[in-house]
Amino acid sequence: MAPSGTADGPRMPRLARSPAARLAAPLLLLGLLLLIDQLGGPELRIGGLMVAVPAVCASFLRPAAVLVVALAAFPCLVVAAMGNGQIGALNFPVTLATAALVGTASVITARVRRRRERQLAQARWVAGVTQRALLRPLPERLGRLAIASTYMAADQEAAIGGDLYAAADLGEGRVRVMVGDVQGKGLAAVEVASGLLGAFRRAARHHTPLPAVPGYLDRNLREDLIELADVPPPQPGDAEQSATPTTANYPERFVTAVLVDVAADGDSIRVVNCGHPSPVLLHHDDVLELDTCQPAVPLGLGDLTTEAQHVDRYELAVGDVLLLYTDGVIEARDVLGDFYPLVDRLAGWSGLPPDDLLDELTADLLHHVGRRLGDDVAMVAVQRVA
Numbered sequence: 527m528a529p530s531g532t533a534d535g536p537r538m539p540r541l542a543r544s545p546a547a548r549l550a551a552p553l554l555l556l557g558l559l560l561l562i563d564q565l566g567g568p569e570l571r572i573g574g575l576m577v578a579v580p581a582v583c584a585s586f587l588r589p590a591a592v593l594v595v596a597l598a599a600f601p602c603l604v605v606a607a608m609g610n611g612q613i614g615a616l617n618f619p620v621t622l623a624t625a626a627l628v629g630t631a632s633v634i635t636a637r638v639r640r641r642r643e644r645q646l647a648q649a650r651w652v653a654g655v656t657q658r659a660l661l662r663p664l665p666e667r668l669g670r671l672a673i674a675s676t677y678m679a680a681d682q683e684a685a686i687g688g689d690l691y692a693a694a695d696l697g698e699g700r701v702r703v704m705v706g707d708v709q710g711k712g713l714a715a716v717e718v719a720s721g722l723l724g725a726f727r728r729a730a731r732h733h734t735p736l737p738a739v740p741g742y743l744d745r746n747l748r749e750d751l752i753e754l755a756d757v758p759p760p761q762p763g764d765a766e767q768s769a770t771p772t773t774a775n776y777p778e779r780f781v782t783a784v785l786v787d788v789a790a791d792g793d794s795i796r797v798v799n800c801g802h803p804s805p806v807l808l809h810h811d812d813v814l815e816l817d818t819c820q821p822a823v824p825l826g827l828g829d830l831t832t833e834a835q836h837v838d839r840y841e842l843a844v845g846d847v848l849l850l851y852t853d854g855v856i857e858a859r860d861v862l863g864d865f866y867p868l869v870d871r872l873a874g875w876s877g878l879p880p881d882d883l884l885d886e887l888t889a890d891l892l893h894h895v896g897r898r899l900g901d902d903v904a905m906v907a908v909q910r911v912a
Contacts, residue, residue: 596629688715694730
């Protein structure tokens with residue numbers, strides 16, 4: 527299964543990441559500069575480059591290592607000055623003073639950088655814990671389904687965003703799956719996602735029928751938004767707020783989502799699409815987009831319509847794979863601005879189990895965008911195995 531987290535670039539080799547190798551590199555550079563200075567004679571003086579070495583090291587060495595490099599630069603400068611006949615020059619003390627100032631500033635810079643790195647590492651750790659608590663790992667098997675999921679945050683400073691997924695066992699072999707995308711970003715989107723996932727799990731525990739689930743989630747979401755905005759709910763008899771609070775009273779936020787119920791025998795699925803990208807069904811060598819004939823409004827906007835939720839039904843054969851995803855997949859662009867061709871890519875991966883399918887899809891998606899996502903991505907693949 528593709529790992530959750532950010533879309534990071536390639537890592538450096540282990541030797542290049544070791545503290546000893548990082549310290550040896552600038553020391554060797556100082557020695558090389560000194561050698562060039564001595565071989566070049568009085569006409570070639572590169573003491574200024576030696577002074578700059580500690581400043582460069584501040585971007586990747588620890589403060590103590592930067593101090594070692596700064597101290598090592600002094601004897602190199604003295605030896606270079608002696609070889610060039612500059613040891614008695616009037617500006618030589620200025621050169622040493624400059625080296626001292628640059629070295630001190632470099633050590634201070636390295637300390638600030640290390641503190642920021644520790645703060646960032648702590649923030650990423652907290653984000654990772656939040657992700658595991660919010661997006662609970664889906665079981666590898668539910669009923670007649672094999673399941674795999676993945677999440678990738680576009681922001682490399684975080685590990686969680688507004689995309690969400692969940693699966694629930696409804697009993698008697700029936701399974702319900704949801705994938706959604708909160709409008710907006712940041713901690714507010716995470717809070718909305720948390721509330722919606724809680725409502726989804728409550729609906730599953732209460733065995734709420736699929737056609738009623740979107741309305742149940744919509745009401746819970748709008749109540750949560752009212753609380754987030756710290757706006758008191760309407761009171762009975764209030765002339766200005768008749769029966770249902772409107773989006774004018776709380777943050778304009780909604781969630782696109784798709785909900786899928788799998789029958790106990792696994793022969794069919796029922797789908798409700800609330801303004802979300804259409805699921806894709808891999809049936810033998812065919813890739814079918816399950817477009818709804820009557821899309822519903824996103825969750826959180828249920829007060830804008832009184833229409834009942836439409837439920838689509840599709841057959842599901844043994845070996846079929848259903849892919850649910852957020853729009854971060856199909857809206858991912860390459861350097862030329864072309865969108866990711868999801869359906870075309872899936873045609874070459876028919877027959878793969880869910881884990882392998884998501885691994886291939888994740889790697890290909892990151893290659894398409896140059897390993898930098900423009901939006902969060904959540905995907906769930908389910909396969910009927912019996």
